[in-house]
Amino acid sequence: MFTTALVALDQSPAAPATLARLTDLSTWGIKKVILAHVVRVSYNQFAAYDHGENYREWLERCAKPLKKAGLEVTVCVRISGLVADELLAIAGEFDADLLLVGSRAHSRASTLFLGSVARDLIRKTTLSLFLEWVAPDAEDTGTEGAPPVTPALNQVLLATDLSRYASGAENLIRELSTEATRIDLLTVLTPDGLINTPALPVMAAAALNHIRDYLPGKPEQISVLTPKGSPAETIVRIASERDATLIIIGKHGQGWLESKLIGTTATEVCEAAQRPVLIAPLKKGE
Structure with a gap:
């Protein structure tokens, strides 16, 4: 079915729920996981490089419980002005066959929650894309604090x-x-x-x-x-x-x-x- 998932992450409240979904997706055949973050290039590129190392350390912390669960995990941080394109390039490098992206509404009144990266991925991907919806009142509970997700195939x-x-x-x-x-x-x-x-x-x-x-x-x-x-x-x-x-x-x-x-x-x-x-x-x- 699927064997390798590219998980696009940022340090937002969507991250814990997105990571928690991987436990469910492991029953679909997922064995390998690439935790990826793309630092969007700003006018100050040197600051972006420094910030990229902070993201790598955070992704390594996210990877620890996944490795304990038996998944083979790779951490990848890139810097680019085209975030969706870079994520798709990473997916190609690691032969991923599934993209996992979390997205979150900004308020309870909002029904529109997709950001520009998610829209670009939907438009450009040739791989299956799993979009994990996260409630607008969700809090960032850290890398291991997300509650179990409802199995997607219920x-x-x-x-x-x-x-x-x-x-x-x-x-x-x-x-x-x-x-x-x-x-x-x-x-x-x-x-x-x-x-x-x-x-x-x-x-x-x-x-x-x-x-x-x-x-x-x-x-x-x-x-x-x-x-x-x-x-x-x-x-x-x-x-x-x-x-x-x-x-x-x-x-x-x-x-x-x-x-x-x-x-x-x-x-x-x-x-x-x-x-x-x-x-x-x-x-x-x-």
Whole structure:
């Protein structure tokens, strides 16, 4: 499934919860972890180099409990003006197959919590990206103080538009289904889609049932859902109603322009879901 995770960290209250998620992800096959921080270059580059050493010491402290848990951990600190690009370069150097990023709202009233780095990673990554949502009132409890996370595969919501771009997410749910407790398979029927294709409800249900029939795992419950509405808003609403512990969604668009134009649903879901989201890009050959 996955073997090597690149974990992007900074010294924020999102870090403990992000690190705690690694215990859960170890059941997915993760054996190697790269704890990475990219110091953004400022006008004073020498100060950035000094600050980078402080981050390395902090990451080494973060690594200790992970090593005790049996994970192979590497610490990596880089300095760059392009943080997301540098993180992706590190992932390539270490052959990572999963990115883990934590993100946190700035206030209880805020539903928009993605920073520029997270948005850039969503847009540019060709690897699966696990976005760990952290509550806005979370405190920085240190490297070992985060409470256990709810297992992501307790209640999984697969959101697919049944296009070729969603095949990465659909293939991923097949791999994860052996460990999942409950799974919801969801396609949102948009107003335009219903107008253009009157048989869309029947076609969508048939396609989701096909995915269900070929899931190798035996979850306690698998549901097929075809609600009407706008994609992002409906996915977020259903995830809340079903108390999803993880949303899996495909990433639309392969190039910069495509991602800007049609790759918005995944980003909007990440912004508003208030729960973990796993983004699965379309892989070569899929």
